[in-house]
Amino acid sequence: MRVNWKTYNSGKFYDEIISSPGYARKPARGLASYLRSLTHEELLQKKTAAELAIKTMGISFTVYSDGENIDREWPFDIIPRVIAEKEWNHTSLGLKQRLRALNCFIHDVYNDQKIFKDKLIPKELILNSGNFRKECVGIKPRFDTWAHICGTDLIRDHTGEFFVLEDNLRVPSGVSYMLENRRVTKRVFPELFENYNIQPVTEYPDQLFDMLSAISPEPKEFPEIVVLTPGVYNSAYFEHSYLAQRMGAELVEGGDLVVEKDRVFMKTVDGLSQVDVIYRRIDDLFLDPSVFNKESVLGVSGLFKAWVKGNVALANAPGAGVADDKIIYTYVPQFIKYYLGEEPILPNVPSYLCIDKVQRQHVLENLDKLVVKPANESGGYGMLIGPQASKKELEEFARRIKADPRNYMAQPLISLSTVPILGDRIVEPRHVDLRPFVLQADKSYVTAGGLTRVAMVKGSYIVNSSQGGGSKDTWIVGDS
Amino acid sequence: MLSRVAERVYWQARYLERAENTARLLNVFSTLLLDLPTGTKLGWRSLVEITGGEEAFDARYKQAVERSVVKFLLAENNGSSILDMLAHTRENARTTREIMPSEAFEKINELYYFAKENASSGISRGPRHELLEAIISSCQQISGLMAGTMSRGAAYSFVRLGRSLERADMTTRIVDVGSFNLLSSISKSKDQAAADEPYDNILWMNVLRSQSAYQMYRQHVKHRVNGEDVVTFLLRDEEFPRSVTHNLITITKVLHKLPNQEKVSKQVEKTLRIVGRGKLGKLMDEGLLEYIDDLQLEIASVHKKVADTWFLPNK
Incomplete structure (x- = not known):
């Protein structure tokens, strides 16, 4: 049995491969016909090969379950997702623009606070944010950049247009899986790479290294x-x-x-050795027990002061998370106009702020149609998906919103686009999002594509790997 | 190089070497069985003693017979089995992936999964040989891969340090057990001992084989296989890569590349002097046990100095 693109049906959703029954979109044509040239059994064999590769390459993530940590193999669907280069170039300009504006905002919040004086955003909204760090006021990191690494979540709606869903500025993860997904795909479908002009993704670690070198306190050849x-x-x-x-x-x-x-050293077999740049994958509050969470054993005492004194660079800078907040998110298009004097290239998903009386009323009246998100959670936790929620859940959320309106915002349920995945018996459409990674220091960089996360369960919108989501290789293809 | 990482790299090498050595021992013992007359009892327990797992073993089994010992050393979670050694190797490799060649981790990972899926098949005699051979050759492949791809910097020095110390230690254990338990557990009485004499050679040959030393011994020692020469070869030969002396010399060479190594060097030199002390022929009649005990304590002391110098500082 072979894939039948005529019976493949994504319903009302925008499918990224098939435009109408039997017809593939232009950049995906080569992929669609290649998949048709294989039987389902052959595809399943390739799937098994990919799973084996992932296992031996040790591509894993850790889940906490039943009181213990289990190292799980990375969930991966072998059918790649294809995006046209032209469309991507435009999107990537939008991503760079967005991060520039976010950095201007963070720098402003911790320094001149012009934006409050100009009354673009209420001061209290920021100062009461759980991610605002008063300890960072007055600090000027190199290039005025606080968020050096950003994972921006993008989704497509029913028309296929990209929207920004959220900006992850604290410790965004997933980029290694983007890189490994490509490595696995090369092993599984080497034939496909012959006729496609696919942008490589492998340069990310070099770009990351260059960015980190650029923020080193003292310019050194080998920081x-x-x-x-x-x-x-x-x-x-x-x-x-x-x-x-x-x-x-x-x-x-x-x-x-x-x-x-006030200098940071690491303990080596040669004794202590000074550190210039720390790419930290620990949340702000655990970085330094002498300043933040006293109980933290993950960080190191005195680190914050060393950073304040300019003796070590931290990426992302402490306090950068102030812009990683679902409420602040709604203001980003305005930041772009205010700080950069530009029109936003990428739109936000329309949002309602519960702190605003009128908007809150709308949210409460339409809870069953909206997605409600808390300001500071990540990983898809603490969310309400109105159309799929029980009456009890709706009531519970109405209560929570009234109790703490600052902490909630709502968005219409976007009809996420679909791409085909390889099921046990047939190829079927599933919903996806996309997380590109953006770097900024002396210059900006965007990954070619990003990490595609896919909800493996039919009809589901939940793409998080901690909640049963899978992933796909993402191809940015030029005209060949 | 970070102290914590150095420690993990060192243990990764030790556990890998220990897994390989345990597989060799099991393999040789299983083959040795076939050479002995029916009715002779083989001292399976000595294998447990070599690996230092007596306590864990006694907690699980009443009798040290082939099945229980092989199961214990191959496929159980008890801290002494090949499976556990490989799990430790993998965990140490997984937590040092940033400095080890990625192919090395992949091979270690593959070997671990292979052992996990197949180890229990080796409890029965039939598939055992093939399984153990596969494990041994994977271990060697991994060592070879590191030798062929790692720069001779600190990381590789700790790999060699771990491997050499583990080999030296294991060889003393094998000699220890080979010269006492193995023989005495087979001979039941004095009359029996005389009758068993032809099998002494077979035993010593297998002691050599467990270290892949038989061929090299034949080439370098002109005498026929006998206890004294075998023990001398395994302890004192400078050229044979599994002998205690050779490994101590290797460690001396590796140490030159590491910082602050004076205390460790002194301890290794002391250990070398102790290996070379006394005539083995005489010792075998009396005092070999004490001699080996001393040696093992000195080797343990080398490890302690290594840990004090590079793993624990600044803590």
Whole structure:
């Protein structure tokens, strides 16, 4: 049996491969006809080969379940997702623009606070945010850049247009899986690469290294760069280790570091050795027990002061998370106009702020049609998907919104686009999102594509790997 | 190089070497069985003793027979089995992926899964040989891969340090057990001992084989296989890569590349002096046990100095 694109049906959703029964979109034509040239059994064999490769390559993520940490193989669907280069170039300009504006905003919040004086956003909204760090006021990191690494979640609606769903500015993860997905696809479908003009993704670790070198406090030919991980039990440990390996950087835990005279050192077999740049994968509050969470054993005492004194660079800077907040998100299009004097290239998903009386009323009246999100959760937790919620859940959320309106915003349920996945018996459409990674220091960079996450369950919108989501290789293809 | 990472790399190498050595021992013992007259009892328990797992073993089994010992050393989660050694190897490799060649991790990972899926098949005699051979050759492939791809910097020095110390340690254990338990557990009485004499050679040959030393011994020692020469070869030969002396010399060479190694070097030199002390022929009649005990303590002391110098500082 072979794939039948005539019976493949994504219903009212925008499918990225098939435009109408039997017809593939232009950039996906080669892929669609290649998939048709294989029997379903052959495709399943390729799937098995991919799973084996993932297992032996040790591409894993850690989940906490039944009181223990389990290292799980990375969930991957072998059919790649195809995006036209022209469309991507436009999108990537929008992503760079967005991060520039976000950095202007963060810098402004911690320095001049012009935006409050100009009454574009209420001051209280920021100062009461759980991600605002008063300790960071008055600090000027190099290039005025706070968020050096951003994972921006994009979705397409029923027309196929890209919207920004959220900006992850704290410790966004997933880039290593983007890189490994490509490596696996090359093993599984080497034939496909012959006729396609696919943008490579492999340069990311070099770009990351260059960006981190650029923010080194003292310009050096070989600054000492380390990746700071919470340790082997963290769900993204694989990625921490992977990026350290690809950059030739040391992977350190808090216990490997020590601060002396406001300088950061790591404990090596040669004794103490000074560190210039820390790519930290630990949340702000755990970075330094002498300033933030006193209980933290993940960080290192004195680190914050060393950063304030300019003796070590931190990426992302502490406090950068102030812009990683579902409420602040709604203001980003205005930030772009205000700080850059430009029109936003990428639209936001329309949003309602519960702190605003009129908008809150609308949300409460339409809860069963909306998606409600708390300001500060990530990983898809604490969300309400109105159309799929029970009456009890709707009531519960109405209560929560009234109790703490600052903490909630709502959006219409976007009809996420679909792409085909390989099921056990047939190829079927499933919903996807896309997380490109954006870097900024002396210059900006966007990955070619990003990490595509796919909801493996029919009809589901939940793409998070911690909740049963899968992933796909993402191809940015030029005209061949 | 980070102290914590150095420690993990060192243990990864030790566990990998220990897994390989345990597989060799099991393999040789299983073959040795076939050479002995029916009715002779083979001292399976000595295998447990070599690996230092007596306590865990006694907690699980009443009798040290082929099945229980093989199961214990191959496929159980008890801290002494090949499966556990490989799990430790993998965990140490997984947590040092940033500095090890990625192919090395992939091979270690593959080997671990292979062992996990197949280890229990080796409890029965039939498939055992093939299984153990596969494990041994994978271990060697991994060592070869590291030798062929890693720069001779600190990381590789810790790999060699771990591997050499583990080999030296394991060889003393094998000699220890080979010269006492193995023989005494087979001979039941004095009369029996005389009758068993032809099998002494077979035993010593297998002691050599467990270290892949038989051919090299034949080429370098002109005498026929006998206890004294075998023990001398395994302890004191400078050229044979599994002998205690050779491994201690290797460690001396590796140490030159590492910082602050003075205390470790002194301890290794002391250990080398102890290996070379006394005539083995005489020792075999009396005092070999004490001699080996001393040696093992000194080797343990080398490990302690290594840990004090590079793993624990700044803690």
